Amino acid sequence: MERFGKRTEKTGLRVEIPEESGQRFVKRAGVVLKRGSYMEGDLALLLFLKTSGVTWCYVPGAAKGSFRFGGALEPLVWGRYQLYQSKRRVYVREVEVTDDFWELRKLPKAVFMAARWIRLLAENLILGYPYDSLLTKFYWAMKALEKGVEPDIVSARFLWCWLLDWGIAPDFKLCSTCGRPLNGSGTWFDGSFNCQACASSRQRLEFDLFAKYALSNSFIPNTENAEMLKQARALFPFFVKNLDENR
Numbered sequence: 001m002e003r004f005g006k007r008t009e010k011t012g013l014r015v016e017i018p019e020e021s022g023q024r025f026v027k028r029a030g031v032v033l034k035r036g037s038y039m040e041g042d043l044a045l046l047l048f049l050k051t052s053g054v055t056w057c058y059v060p061g062a063a064k065g066s067f068r069f070g071g072a073l074e075p076l077v078w079g080r081y082q083l084y085q086s087k088r089r090v091y092v093r094e095v096e097v098t099d100d101f102w103e104l105r106k107l108p109k110a111v112f113m114a115a116r117w118i119r120l121l122a123e124n125l126i127l128g129y130p131y132d133s134l135l136t137k138f139y140w141a142m143k144a145l146e147k148g149v150e151p152d153i154v155s156a157r158f159l160w161c162w163l164l165d166w167g168i169a170p171d172f173k174l175c176s177t178c179g180r181p182l183n184g185s186g187t188w189f190d191g192s193f194n195c196q197a198c199a200s201s202r203q204r205l206e207f208d209l210f211a212k213y214a215l216s217n218s219f220i221p222n223t224e225n226a227e228m229l230k231q232a233r234a235l236f237p238f239f240v241k242n243l244d245e246n247r
């Protein structure tokens with residue numbers, strides 16, 4: 001991909017605009033999740049947009065070579081999109097790249113993790129439904145990856161924040177059965193943590209360090225160490241399970 005910086009690119013969309021239909025143009029900030037296939041010569045893109053949520057949009061004439069801004073529509077590029085809503089489809093008319101995450105692309109493990117998040121977003125979000133708070137978290141989680149924070153650590157926090165957004169995040173502080181303090185470890189049961197007295201026979205998960213990071217207000221942790229990484233890796237599959245079970 002070429003470096004885009006902050007550039008505005010126009011697609012080859014030519015539309016006759018009846019005077020009364022000015023509202024058919026909207027501007028939305030967001031990110032490219034996926035490039036789909038060509039439909040009738042137009043390139044399909046899955047965008048995650050503010051207000052509009054996850055939406056398939058089309059780049060007109062992309063198959064005919066009038067398409068000259070491939071890089072601006074790569075997955076993980078953030079931008080402001082001017083969109084045109086026709087009767088059948090939403091078209092991309094203009095893209096103003098706001099963040100191409102150039103540095104992130106140099107980190108293979110970070111790119112791999114971001115691709116994993118994209119799969120989770122595409123699988124779990126309802127098309128056309130707004131998830132603005134999640135979109136913001138996705139951006140800051142990507143920023144943390146770009147800054148070199150261990151991908152497994154960021155990923156567990158991103159998932160936990162996502163669950164929190166949807167009201168299905170496990171509480172790190174109190175046992176979900178009896179309400180006693182968990183003091184940094186718990187047993188996973190039915191989508192949340194239980195204390196030793198409530199679920200003593202199952203495997204306990206330590207999360208004191210990770211919980212501190214998850215509950216902080218930044219995706220950039222104050223400290224990173226092997227124990228925190230171990231905790232994040234152990235928690236991640238449980239968080240994904242919560243997403244799967246609540247779909």
Ligand SMILES: [Zn+2]
Pocket residue numbers: 175176177178179180194195196197198199
């Ligand atoms: Zn309990």
